Amino acid sequence: MNDREFDVILWGATGFTGRLVAAHLLERYGAGAGGLRWALAGRSEQKLAEVRDALGGAAAALPLVIADAADQSLLDVLASRTRVICSTVGPYARYGSGLVAACAHHGTHYCDLTGEVHWMRRMIDTHHERARETGARIVHTCGFDSIPSDLGTLFVQREMQRAHGAAATIVKFRAREMRGGFSGGTVASMLEMFEEADRDPEVRAVLADPYGLNPQGQRQGLDGPERTLPSFDADLGAWVTPFVMAAINTRVVRRSNALLGHAWGHDFRYDEGMVMPFGPWGFPLAAGVSAGSAAVSTAASFGAVRRLLTPLLPQPGQGPSEQARRNGLFVIDLLAKSAADGPVAIRATVRGEGDPGYASTSRMLGEAAACLALDDLDSPGGVLTPAVAMGDALLARLPVHAGVTFEVA
Ligand SMILES: NC(=O)c1ccc[n+]([C@@H]2O[C@H](COP(=O)([O-])OP(=O)(O)OC[C@H]3O[C@@H](n4cnc5c(N)ncnc54)[C@H](OP(=O)(O)O)[C@@H]3O)[C@@H](O)[C@H]2O)c1
Known part of the structure; x- marks a missing residue:
């Protein structure tokens, strides 16, 4: 070559x-x-x-x-x-x-x-x-989908093996800060996916399967469908909402484990969430964000709503301004544990400068x-x-x- x-x-x-x-x-x-x-x-x-x-x-x-x-x-x-x-x-x-x-x-x-x-x-x-x-x-x-998730998990598992001699059975991705926008190409790709899911039950089945990217015969494990409701994360002492890209990233991380010969175990579990602020506003905010994202995906699943909204969204070739791109950032924690009720064994952070998506x-x-x-x-x-x-x-x-x-x- x-x-x-x-x-x-x-x-x-x-x-x-x-x-x-x-x-x-x-x-x-x-x-x-x-x-x-x-x-x-x-x-x-x-x-x-x-x-x-x-x-x-x-x-x-x-x-x-x-x-x-x-x-x-x-x-x-x-x-x-x-x-x-x-x-x-x-x-x-x-x-x-x-x-x-x-x-x-x-x-x-x-x-x-x-x-x-x-x-x-x-x-x-x-x-x-x-x-x-x-x-x-x-x-x-x-x-941004899915390098922080996929390489972040590889990184935290390397650290687990180094410090504790074994891979973690649970890795939790927790987005702490995120500032960024959307381009017309991303909007078009999301709309295209909704269209295909509308038409084809096989597409819907793949999208709903938590192990939908794993090799044939290896599509089972302990993880269930993506969370849609807020949950309290006792390891952080904070409320967590569904992470917007979780349905992509979780599949990629699980495929990595499968392609690595299940180096992180057949009982490896991985999930993603967005951390809400500590204190009394944590739960109401988490409930609001979860309800908002559920409303957006329900609305987008109707073809008529998609057709109505499309002209109002960024068009192909458009995206966040230079200033918005410069001011963006992301900070993600990855918490690795050996047991659900055990302590966090390794906590790693993935940070990026500038708008995550662009x-x-x-x-x-x-x-x-x-x-x-x-x-x-x-x-x-x-x-x-x-x-x-x-x-x-x-x-x-x-x-x-x-x-x-x-x-x-
Ligand atoms: N995962 C992430 O983190 C992430 C972040 C950003 C973008 N994306 C994805 O990246 C993709 C691009 O996004 P974007 O906002 O950059 O889109 P965009 O501005 O619409 O650019 C699309 C590109 O595709 C080209 N194209 C369209 N039809 C073509 C054809 N028939 N043959 C050859 N080239 C063709 C366009 O060429 P012309 O200029 O000639 O029209 C243009 O260069 C989207 O799928 C988006 O979802 C993902």
Whole structure:
């Protein structure tokens, strides 16, 4: 693979998130000249040239590659010219399948930002075996969903093993602070998922299954469906509400455990929640947030409501302003325990600077691409998770290049 023309092709470089990933790669790795050999790709040459001009400076040396999702022959050429493809072309269920097929076939590593669980299930069922044969590492969820959850759990389990000689049977993800917004592409992807769930009972079954991304025959365990009500977390002494991305992240973490040969045990349990302020306002706030998110997902499950709301939401290409991206942040605690009624054995914190979904996500995705291209990884091919595909190498990169830190508290 080293004889390929590029190390990384960024497909979707004209989109809201794609532009941010391009800016990150340029800042960290320059444009060719002995470093990472990378290119901008998309469906419109003119739009790509505008992006390259807007990036300025060294970007002038970046090659442009044209490929539309509707043309499989172009996707095959795309996949055969590079060692890694980094895709921000979404909704992935609408545009992404042909490229994953091409990467699995050509042994090209791949990373993206999808949170569309039903589509990941489809990619696993269709391409995992072929990717294993060709050595292609296909890695979904390389942004805020699900790197803090997945690599955070790997990190806290490493610390458990080091300090206590055994993995934790329970890991709890508790988001303490989070400030960020949504882009049109994310809205479109969520709406697409609701549409598919409306039409197809199999999609609904995958979305409802807590082990929906696990390999066939390994879809059972102690975890149940996502919580919808607030609960009191005695380890924190605070009320906790459902975490907005839990239905994605929990599936990814459980797939990691399964792909690692259940290194964290068959009785491993993992859940996610958002911590409410301590004191008398904790419960009313938790009840309000839970009721609010239940109301939003119930409303969004009606096609008529979706059609009414769509024009009012951010459109493709739009997203949080530069100032909002700069002012964002996230702070997540991971609590590891050996028994439900036992003490917290290790408490780790994952922090990120900037809007989690865009500033931080674009850096995490850029680093995932760089990691797949430049680092010495020992994972096999397949449809993997960030922790399984890149594990320690990505844990080492993120604090240095992406402002995302993993520390024992
Ligand atoms: N997990 C996370 O943390 C996270 C965070 C951010 C975003 N995301 C996901 O990332 C994806 C992108 O979001 P976004 O806000 O950046 O979306 P966006 O601004 O709408 O960008 C979409 C990109 O897809 C391209 N595209 C559309 N149709 C295409 C086709 N037929 N062939 C080739 N390219 C095509 C667009 O090209 P044109 O410019 O030519 O239209 C554009 O470059 C979404 O699925 C979103 O959910 C996830």
